[in-house]
Amino acid sequence: MDRRKFLSRVTIGLSAAIAALVGVPILGYLIAPLFEREQDTYVAVGETTKFQPGTTTLVQFDDPSPLAWAGQTAKTALWVRGVSESSFQVFNVNCTHLGCPVDWRSQAKLFLCPCHGGVYYEDGTVAGGPPPRPLFEREWRVDAGKLMVKTQRLPTAGGGAP
Amino acid sequence: MNRLVRAIGRWLGLRLELEDSVGAVLTHPVPAALGGPVGWWYVFGSATLAMFIVQVVTGVGLAMTYVPAPNSAYESLQFISGQATLGGVVRGIHYFGAGAMVVLVLVHMTQVFLFGSYKFPREANWMSGSLLLLATLAMAFTGQLLRWDQDAFWSIVVAAEQAARAPVIGGFLATLVVAGQNVGGATLTRFYATHVFLIPAAIFGLLGVHIYLVVKRGISEPPVPGERVDTRTYLARYKELLRRGIPFYPDAAVRDAVVSFVAVLIVIVLAVIAGAPMLGKPPDPTIIVADPRPDWYFIGYFALLAVIPKGLESIVIIGLPALAFGFLFLLPLIRPRGERHVSRRPMATAAVGLGVLVYGAFTAAGFASSWVPVSTEGASLPAAVVGGLGPQEAAGARLFVQKDCFACHQIGGAGGRRGPALGDVAARLSHDQIVTTILDGKGQAMPSFAGAFTPQDLADLVAFLETRRGP
Numbered sequence: 229m230d231r232r233k234f235l236s237r238v239t240i241g242l243s244a245a246i247a248a249l250v251g252v253p254i255l256g257y258l259i260a261p262l263f264e265r266e267q268d269t270y271v272a273v274g275e276t277t278k279f280q281p282g283t284t285t286l287v288q289f290d291d292p293s294p295l296a297w298a299g300q301t302a303k304t305a306l307w308v309r310g311v312s313e314s315s316f317q318v319f320n321v322n323c324t325h326l327g328c329p330v331d332w333r334s335q336a337k338l339f340l341c342p343c344h345g346g347v348y349y350e351d352g353t354v355a356g357g358p359p360p361r362p363l364f365e366r367e368w369r370v371d372a373g374k375l376m377v378k379t380q381r382l383p384t385a386g387g388g389a390p
Numbered sequence: 391m392n393r394l395v396r397a398i399g400r401w402l403g404l405r406l407e408l409e410d411s412v413g414a415v416l417t418h419p420v421p422a423a424l425g426g427p428v429g430w431w432y433v434f435g436s437a438t439l440a441m442f443i444v445q446v447v448t449g450v451g452l453a454m455t456y457v458p459a460p461n462s463a464y465e466s467l468q469f470i471s472g473q474a475t476l477g478g479v480v481r482g483i484h485y486f487g488a489g490a491m492v493v494l495v496l497v498h499m500t501q502v503f504l505f506g507s508y509k510f511p512r513e514a515n516w517m518s519g520s521l522l523l524l525a526t527l528a529m530a531f532t533g534q535l536l537r538w539d540q541d542a543f544w545s546i547v548v549a550a551e552q553a554a555r556a557p558v559i560g561g562f563l564a565t566l567v568v569a570g571q572n573v574g575g576a577t578l579t580r581f582y583a584t585h586v587f588l589i590p591a592a593i594f595g596l597l598g599v600h601i602y603l604v605v606k607r608g609i610s611e612p613p614v615p616g617e618r619v620d621t622r623t624y625l626a627r628y629k630e631l632l633r634r635g636i637p638f639y640p641d642a643a644v645r646d647a648v649v650s651f652v653a654v655l656i657v658i659v660l661a662v663i664a665g666a667p668m669l670g671k672p673p674d675p676t677i678i679v680a681d682p683r684p685d686w687y688f689i690g691y692f693a694l695l696a697v698i699p700k701g702l703e704s705i706v707i708i709g710l711p712a713l714a715f716g717f718l719f720l721l722p723l724i725r726p727r728g729e730r731h732v733s734r735r736p737m738a739t740a741a742v743g744l745g746v747l748v749y750g751a752f753t754a755a756g757f758a759s760s761w762v763p764v765s766t767e768g769a770s771l772p773a774a775v776v777g778g779l780g781p782q783e784a785a786g787a788r789l790f791v792q793k794d795c796f797a798c799h800q801i802g803g804a805g806g807r808r809g810p811a812l813g814d815v816a817a818r819l820s821h822d823q824i825v826t827t828i829l830d831g832k833g834q835a836m837p838s839f840a841g842a843f844t845p846q847d848l849a850d851l852v853a854f855l856e857t858r859r860g861p
Contacts, residue, residue, distance in 0.1 A: 261569050261576070262562055288676040295575025299461025301543070302574060305676035321678060325703075326695060327547035329678045333766075336794035337842040342681045343548070344696035345761035345808055347837050355837030357761070358696065360703060381571035382547065384554035384564050385703075 270369065270376035273318075279310035279375060284332045284350060286321075292379060306366065306377060307332055307339070309350060318366040318377050319352050324385045325359045339363065360385050416643075419635030421611040424642045428612045431505065434498035435604070436646035437653045441490050442593070444654055445529075448484040449586065456536070458582035460575055463538035464672050471666040482661030488530050490657050492687045495526045500742055503721075506730025507610035509619045513722035515607060518600045520719045525593045532585040534685055538578060539670035544682035546573050546581070555704040573675070608632060609642075613730035621727060681762075690749045693756030700834075760807035763797035775802035779857065786854025789847055793839065801858060809836060816856045824852050 229237075273287040285308050294302035307330075309317040319339075321329045328343035338355060339348040347356040352363035364383035369376050403409055424432055455474055457466040470477040499519060502508055508516035531549075535542045546568060553563035569576040611631055636642065667685075671677055684692050698706045729735055769791055770776075776787045790796055798808035805811075815824065828848065831838035843851070 259566065261565050264570060266571070286676070286678060291572070291574060297459040297461050298575030299459070300672060300674040301460045301572075301577070303674060303676050304572070305678060321675075322547065322551075325551075327551040328544055328682055329675070329680050331678050333794050333797075335792045335842065336797075336839065338794065338837055340763050340794075340797065342679075342762055343544075343692075345763065345835075347763075347835075349837065350841065355831070356835045358698065358700065358703070360700065382550060382564070382568060382573070384551050384561070 266381065269379050270371070271379060272371070272374040273306065273308065273377050274375055275373055276314070276316075276370055276375050277373075279308050279316055281310045281312050284309045284334065286332070287377075289377070304379075305329070307363075308375065308377075309352075314370065316368055316375060317352060318368045318375075320364040320366065320380075320383055322364065322383060323359060324354075324361045324363060324383075325357070327382070327384070330363070415605050416639035417637040418605050418608075419632045420609045420638045420642050421631055422634050422636050423612045424609065425636050429642055429645050430649075431501055431612075432609065432642065433646050433649040434494055434501055436643075437650045438491065438494040438498050439597070439601075440650035440654060441487055441494055441657070442597070444487045444657065445484060445491060446590070448480050448487060449590075451480050452484055453586055458536070458579055460538070460578045460673070463536070463578060464669065467537065467539075467669055471669070478665045479658075479661050481666035482664060483657055484533075485667045486657045486660045486664075488533055489685065489687060490653060491526050492530055494653065495523050499523060504732045504738060504742060505610065506613050506619070506732075506735065506738075508722040508725075509728070509730060510621045510624060510722075510726045512603070512607050512610060513726060515600060515603045516722045517719055518596050518603065520715070520721075522593065522596050522600060523718075524715065525589050525596065528589050529585065529593070530685070530687065532581050532589065534688075535581045536578070536585055537667070537669065538673050540673055540677060540680050541670045541682045541684075543573060543673035543675065544680055545684060546577060548682065552707050556708050557704075609638075610730075613732070615729075615731040615733050617731070618729055619727050683756075686753070689756035690752035693752040693759075696759075696761050697755075758807075762806075763794065763808055764806040766791050766794055766796050769796055769804070771796070772802040772804050775804075779854070782850050783854045783857055786850035786852070789851045790854060793842055793847075793851070795851070798835075812855060813858055814860055815858050817859045821852065821856060824855055828852070 269292050271289045271292060273289055279285055286305055287308050288303055288305045291298065291302040291304065305321050307319040307321060309319070311317055323330050323341040323343065323346045325341065325344055325346045328341050328346075330339040330341045330346065330348065332339055337350050339346075339350075339352075341347070341357065341359070345357040346359040347354070348359070348363050349355045352365060354362060366380055367378040403413070423429070452470065455466060455470050455477065457463055467481075470481055472478065502516065502519070531545075535546055535549075550564040550567040550573075553567050554560040556563055565571075568574075569580045608628060611628070671680070683689065695703075695707070732739055771787055771791060776784060779787060790801070795812075796805045798806040800807060800811040801813050819827070825848070827836065828843070828851070829838060829840045
């Protein structure tokens with residue numbers, strides 16, 4: 229190897245090393261959300277007596293560990309259907325087509341989606357429109373007369389579904 | 391005074407070596423034909439650049455006041471739009487400028503395509519340009535999200551849901567889009583940094599390449615029918631053409647200036663008259679009554695999502711854009727030679743015409759959104775329909791609205807258009823068919839209402855529907 233070739237290799241090598249030294253931490257910082265542990269906590273959404281059989285109610289709770297500047301976005305809404313005195317269905321509000329919020333129409337007993345017209349029955353099964361699967365349900369349990377709902381990531385039809 | 395200015399100009403020109411850089415670029419030779427009427431076709435790239443500068447300037451201005459934090463962004467936008475001096479105008483310019491960017495980029499590309507200017511030796515001009523189109527659309531989309539109202543919030547959810555449909559890495563992509571488990575504290579700052587740093591950096595870099603190539607490769611001469619691009623002879627012929635060329639500035643640049651001025655003027659007049667775009671409801675995920683819509687140039691794509699056949703969603707959402715962009719990007723490699731004039735390329739004209747028609751139709755469909763149930767809050771059937779009904783039929787007419795039949799079906803010109811109009815339903819269906827359709831549902835769109843009706847309510851509704859015999 230002659231002197232010029234050597235100098236050229238050192239220059240390119242050091243430049244690549246600089247890129248790697250800076251690149252590794254910044255890339256790690258940027259994709260950090262991928263390594264976040266799933267939250268696995270239950271939050272209370274109300275007394276079970278609030279969710280009478282045959283009713284479907286909108287509940288909301290705050291993210292148990294929000295960023296201080298999250299504001300309104302720390303809130304989550306869910307639909308709770310009373311199936312019996314001690315049995316419930318807890319639905320994500322997100323339409324399984326593309327995630328828009330479905331609205332409960334108590335007279336028609338249907339969930340309607342405003343984006344592309346997805347329709348679901350009260351038990352979350354698809355009644356019409358483009359949704360590929362029933363509404364996503366959340367795990368729940370009853371604790372001292374309160375309905376507790378599991379916190380969860382945004383459910384998606386394409387992947388990452390619970 | 392004039393002499394002083396000229397003296398300063400000479401001094402700076404020499405010290406900064408402007409003659410060989412800026413001077414050479416400005417006066418680089420372009421085909422002489424561009425001095426004629428055909429030169430008016432060559433203006434859209436410059437107009438796009440002018441609009442980009444408008445966006446940079448107004449964007450920097452907005453960034454001085456906008457607070458990219460989820461708990462303050464909405465309020466800071468209200469402040470910019472309502473209270474800040476000229477804030478509404480600046481936001482308005484940025485908003486209409488964004489729409490103008492999208493339009494101008496597409497018009498520019500269409501012109502280059504129809505003139506066959508993407509062919510040899512300007513393949514890389516086109517390819518860098520198609521990347522700039524992608525960047526422009528990304529800017530338009532991320533910009534809408536920074537509006538941080540209800541539409542923006544749900545648009546991010548929709549974006550994440552679409553990203554999630556990518557094969558294998560979908561889940562990761564969705565997580566990166568929302569920057570966590572849910573749209574929340576970490577999401578907006580990322581979109582902000584992407585919109586004001588990442589994509590603009592890419593645009594500046596690509597613009598550098600694009601404009602360098604335009605100057606060095608030279609502006610394409612107007613196409614002549616029968617004159618085919620031959621990779622062996624083109625360069626020599628073009629060089630010969632430029633020998634008789636005219637300087638870009640001012641001979642050709644004056645047209646660019648005229649059209650850029652008109653484009654910017656239109657944007658500013660719109661901004662002054664219409665002001666900043668209205669903010670929707672706050673980005674509160676617990677406000678369920680929402681009607682998320684993207685800005686007008688994405689409405690066609692939004693409509694496409696509604697009509698994808700079941701089971702093909704992932705293919706269309708991920709595959710179609712990837713395929714369309716891949717084709718656009720690689721077009722000059724597929725067709726580097728041959729006829730340039732549009733009269734010899736009927737397929738090119740057909741492709742543009744078809745594209746405009748199809749996207750126009752999807753856009754119209756998106757604005758109509760006939761697949762979306764209409765709100766029944768406070769709605770009622772017109773007096774012409776309910777007048778003169780007996781008590782049972784009148785009760786049925788009220789149920790028609792209450793039970794959301796109205797949301798999807800029209801009677802007397804009122805109601806949704808998701809399902810067929812029912813003004814003549816009794817003429818088409820028998821009593822039993824009406825009952826069966828309500829109880830069992832029909833096809834993909836009509837749900838079963840068996841659980842929603844008492845026998846009495848059903849009898850009332852059917853009695854009302856049986857009075858509907860004419861349109």
